[in-house]
Amino acid sequence: MSFTEEQLRAALSSVSYPGFRRDILSFGLVKEVAVDGHDVKVQLVLSTSDSKIPGQLRSEIEKALTAVSGVEKVTVLIDLQAPVAAPSAGPIPLAGIRHVIAVASGKGGVGKSTVAVNLAIALQQAGAAVGLCDCDLYGPSVALMCGAKERPRANEQDQIIPVERHGIKLMSMGLLLEEEAPAVLRGPMVTRYTQQFLRQVAWGQLDYLILDLPPGTGDIQLTIVQTIPLSGAILVTTPQEVALLDVRKAASMFQKTNVPILGIVENMSYFISSEDGKHHAIFGTGGGAREAERLGVPLLGEIPIEPAIGHSGDAGAPFLISSVSSEASSVLRKIAKQFSVIISEKN
Numbered sequence: 641m642s643f644t645e646e647q648l649r650a651a652l653s654s655v656s657y658p659g660f661r662r663d664i665l666s667f668g669l670v671k672e673v674a675v676d677g678h679d680v681k682v683q684l685v686l687s688t689s690d691s692k693i694p695g696q697l698r699s700e701i702e703k704a705l706t707a708v709s710g711v712e713k714v715t716v717l718i719d720l721q722a723p724v725a726a727p728s729a730g731p732i733p734l735a736g737i738r739h740v741i742a743v744a745s746g747k748g749g750v751g752k753s754t755v756a757v758n759l760a761i762a763l764q765q766a767g768a769a770v771g772l773c774d775c776d777l778y779g780p781s782v783a784l785m786c787g788a789k790e791r792p793r794a795n796e797q798d799q800i801i802p803v804e805r806h807g808i809k810l811m812s813m814g815l816l817l818e819e820e821a822p823a824v825l826r827g828p829m830v831t832r833y834t835q836q837f838l839r840q841v842a843w844g845q846l847d848y849l850i851l852d853l854p855p856g857t858g859d860i861q862l863t864i865v866q867t868i869p870l871s872g873a874i875l876v877t878t879p880q881e882v883a884l885l886d887v888r889k890a891a892s893m894f895q896k897t898n899v900p901i902l903g904i905v906e907n908m909s910y911f912i913s914s915e916d917g918k919h920h921a922i923f924g925t926g927g928g929a930r931e932a933e934r935l936g937v938p939l940l941g942e943i944p945i946e947p948a949i950g951h952s953g954d955a956g957a958p959f960l961i962s963s964v965s966s967e968a969s970s971v972l973r974k975i976a977k978q979f980s981v982i983i984s985e986k987n
């Protein structure tokens with residue numbers, strides 16, 4: 641054998657899961673790599689309903705490994721398991737919920753949680769039953785933004801009872817973790833934890849369950865799109881090119897997993913001068929609109945930079961509750977209205 645195990649690992653870690661930035665190795669999909677002379681045998685475990693993915697991965701793995709000098713024959717064995725949330729896999733975990741909506745972005749800090757919280761409030765104020773779930777294991781920002789501090793309790797069925805604030809039901813994965821847990825949760829553990837979490841919350845009857853996703857396209861996002869059927873995703877971006885580049889990756893993840901993209905929200909689009917009321921596009925203009933056009937989805941709104949948005953988050957009172965009339969609040973309400981129209985047309 642003229643090649644090392646390290647070279648094989650390096651080659652495998654250059655193969656990403658279709659639609660994701662993460663590689664198959666760090667996703668924990670490679671079960672075994674066996675070497676016999678110049679021949680390499682790789683065993684993969686996949687759980688996907690997309691029939692194109694196994695073949696795609698097989699040919700990429702073959703390509704990557706045969707490029708390692710000394711490797712002659714590559715065999716890829718694929719153990720295809722049924723997706724966890726397939727309707728035939730048992731009880732439907734999110735019964736009673738009409739629409740599950742993901743709020744996502746490629747880049748961090750663009751305003752997903754702000755959009756998710758205020759969309760939830762606007763829908764609740766319009767009469768809907770709304771749940772809001774922070775799916776970021778590492779930072780429970782939704783709970784903070786809504787001023788929820790208590791630890792959730794469990795019911796007799798061992799389900800977690802969501803906390804109620806401002807008329808919406810709230811839950812955060814982060815609220816349930818012990819302090820040291822996030823650092824040790826990686827790959828397959830994150831997957832298991834996320835699946836378990838999604839099934840174990842007693843949401844009751846909801847019109848909308850809004851999922852505030854962590855940024856990017858990692859384990860948590862992959863698990864969510866594979867575990868529960870989403871009605872759609874809203875992508876949040878800022879006007880900068882870096883954020884737009886990343887939002888394309890998030891869009892591609894949803895497209896590859898057959899989750900409809902309902903629209904784009906551009907946040908921090910402009911600053912309104914307190915002196916003359918003029919709009920100043922600090923980060924450039926039209927990026928969100930161009931991206932929406934490229935994806936063939938509506939631009940749901942362009943939210944201005946308003947310092948009160950940041951203050952309301954810190955104070956634990958959602959912006960739409962603490963600041964009833966402002967330009968940003970009317971844009972946020974318009975986004976919720978447009979969203980309701982789009983989702984009702986899907987029914």
Ligand SMILES: Nc1ncnc2c1ncn2[C@@H]1O[C@H](COP(=O)(O)OP(=O)(O)OP(=O)(O)O)[C@@H](O)[C@H]1O
Nearest residue numbers: 748749750751752753754855944945946949950953
């Ligand atoms: N339009 C805005 N004007 C002023 N401040 C804003 C605006 N939108 C968001 N913020 C502030 O910017 C910060 C980041 O927003 P937020 O937490 O909603 O982003 P995020 O995309 O959820 O971040 P993460 O990727 O960390 O989850 C927060 O402090 C928030 O209050």
Ligand SMILES: [Mg+2]
Nearest residue numbers: 752753781852
């Ligand atoms: Mg967030």
